[in-house]
Amino acid sequence: MNAPQAAPTVVDPLSALSRLAGEADWIGLRFVEETSQHRAVRNGRPERNQVHRSHGAMIEAVADGQLAYAATSDLSETGLRDAACRAVRLARASARHAAAGFSEGLRPAVRGEFAGPCEQGFDALSLAELTAKLVAACARLRVSDRIVETSAAIVLTEHLSHYLTSSGADIEQRFHLISQNFMATARNGPEIQRRSLNGPVARCLQGGLEVLDFERIFEECERAGREALELLDADDCPDDTRDLLLAPDQMLLQIHESVGHPLELDRILGDERNYAGWSFVKPEDFGRLQYGSPLMNISFDPTLPSEFASYGFDDCGNRADRQYLIRNGLLLRGLGSLESQARLGLPGVANFRSAGWNRAPIDRMANLNLDPGDSTLDEMIASVERGIYMSANRSWSIDDYRRKFQFGCEYARLIEDGRLTRVVRNPNYRGVSIPFWHSLKMVGNRESFGIFGTPFCGKGEPNQMIRVGHASPHCLFSGVEIFGGGR
């Protein structure tokens, strides 16, 4: 598909930096350019064709020992200089009451380039061809007259960033990102059920158009349509306590909410208390807290090429590498940038990230993955006398300390005497983070491993929505409270 044309942004980053160098005691410049194409078809007809091109610069300026930020989309010399002056004024105004001081060590003088995978550029398919594929997907989702609504959507994003500092950092990164959403709505009288491919926003990967295997997508659309009908005719999920087998497309949410957010060091420092909340994890828990069962191995991994939040460097120029956060169930390390590491005196990772050119970076989880174990999916099912299998998230909620969660899924089947049996609808489960992770009793092997993500991790003041990736095998938890809909 042809990338949308626009007037070129005439800016030489190095020259811009050198011209601003005298404006502050230290200067950082982050240029971001991102083009997202949102293509959506509903019931076989165009629903949304939108292209968003975002470009601008965030200036970091240090004055009186305090760092402040100013964002502008005016990339002329005047525009950048004006933004630098605004950042300096903000730094001076807040220097007497700064939460933490600035040192150049918080912005490593690293030089480098990184490019995510892309075998087939987004121009390898015309808009007419892509639209035809989405129309065909709608047709495959409609497996019956009882499918009353079908939708197919793809978001193609190309992202470039260039970060430079007066202390010598110079980093360029480029990413191609694809999100997919295919959904069937089934209706029978008052009963309405929806089934999608892995949940509405879970199919998020890096790569070019090679990511989109349409033959496989079409087959999965037919399956989603059939499963929507199965849900229509199913009984409600029972209300009781039983073993819970979660698919990777639900594990993504379980890891995200009950492991990722509580381990963010800026939350532990209290930065998020006014909005998303604090954390049950305390600084003294690192190296001591048994977070879950010995089968629980979770890493911060920005190195898996196709995963949604893989990158080479974070937004302060820290080189990104894989680190275990939890090993054999023991909490080892938090999700904290160099700033948070310095403030808290704890080890962290390269996760200082911003949602765009107009936001300052904060601690974000990026890719958070659960290592495969050694159980096959069949072995896990066979081990369960009375349980339930759930997949594809549809509801999420957890408290501000990240303890008491309640999640709902699109699709579930009971497990009885070691076999998958009846489909049940409106499945939900709830629990408390630490006891829940201690109940992890089997972990699927590499064959049951799935890579997913979401573009919508919200956090920060001012608010930021950012991309994260989560990969996991199927996992089996014992004795979980489950329940259905109604009332």
Place this chain on the structure above:
Amino acid sequence: MSFARDAHRLLERLSDGAFAALRPWEAASLSLAGEDQTYLRFNAGKIRQATGVRQLRLALDFRSQDRQVRFTTDLSGQETQDLCSLHAMLAQARSEAAALPPDPFATPLENHGQSEEWQEGESPATEGVVEQIATATADIDFAGLFATGLQVRGVRNSEGQSHWYSASGFFLDYSLFTVNSEGENKAVKGLLSGADWNGARLSAALDADRRLLAQLQYPSRALPPGEYRVYLAPAAVAHLVDLLSWGAVSYGAWKKGGSALRRWIEGEVPLSEKFSLRENFALGLGPRFNSCGEIAPMTVPIADRGKPKNLLIGARSAREYGVVSNGAESGPWSEEQLRSPEILPGNLPERDALKRLDSGLYIGNLHYLNWSDLQSARLTGMTRYACFLVEHGEIVAPIRDLRFDDSLYRIFGTELEALSDEARLFPATDTYEQRSLGGAKVPGMLLSGFRLTL
């Protein structure tokens, strides 16, 4: 010239240039959203991050022979450069429209008239605000976000329509923390907003908050799950209203099976006669026009004494389902959303709320709501901030936070015993991409039963 005046002139010049380049069978609309804001993020009474954001985002909505495409871009503010970008977008839009099949629900652009609203004021000096907040909160653990500056919205189209809105003002959204005798963190939430910052208002608000903090320092009570009589303070009710914008009162969402209130809309399940909900743009929290330039009525009754009156309808739903638009706006993740909702107050004097509650829970705030069963209007979430066990009309102890899971048919229906006689205004504090406009006005709600589950 001010940021708002410059932005207004830029939109005029860009639209004149773009519309002149249209072919006879083409139409276009340009909408502009921008801000010149200062954001100060506080933790422990100190500045965690200070950020200035100056941005202008232009959207081109292009129509050609039943095709519709939309492009958005960040403007530099330099007219020549931005006009060049706009012409490039127009060419791309033309090319894309030609590649698409017809869109039967693409609405023709219309002239919905002209309007201008200017609310310009001076932003307070950052240094003064920082000093006042730091001084006033020196003895308290304070976290929050202060935002101040100008916001602009404008829409012009090739049919001659032109609407403009700009406003300046601030909000301070904050939390105060303490530790009770059992070592648990407890907190109070506050929100100040208005056209002009006044440090004395903060001091007065903090004095009231300190009294609540003292009550939160008592040993807290861990309550078992179950059904409780509760009083939801207005801030908690505002979170319930927020969730209604996830499709519940959207015409499009209802027709597609995505409205949580379908059974109420279709007359199967009633809501309480005490419950009246309306869109009320007289609250003055944002423009009445939407991104198409349609002007919403000043008020749109949605629930009138429990009866369904209207759903929110935007131009696209109107075209698809053959109904009349009431100027509603869809968001990026959800169809037609409330922009200025108001729940009408009742007759329970707020000062008597605890006495009328008698024994139960006072819930100061709610957190992280989501549907747990959309078709049953069932939602879940957590209690948060100042929440207390009340016995015989008196606060006995703060509670440990609890998860709830209950249905709107009970909350706004069978269990709704009374609404407070005063409603509170909650201007929007969302700042995704840009500072939001809008907000809600809601009273407190006394419920005979509320299901707490974990």
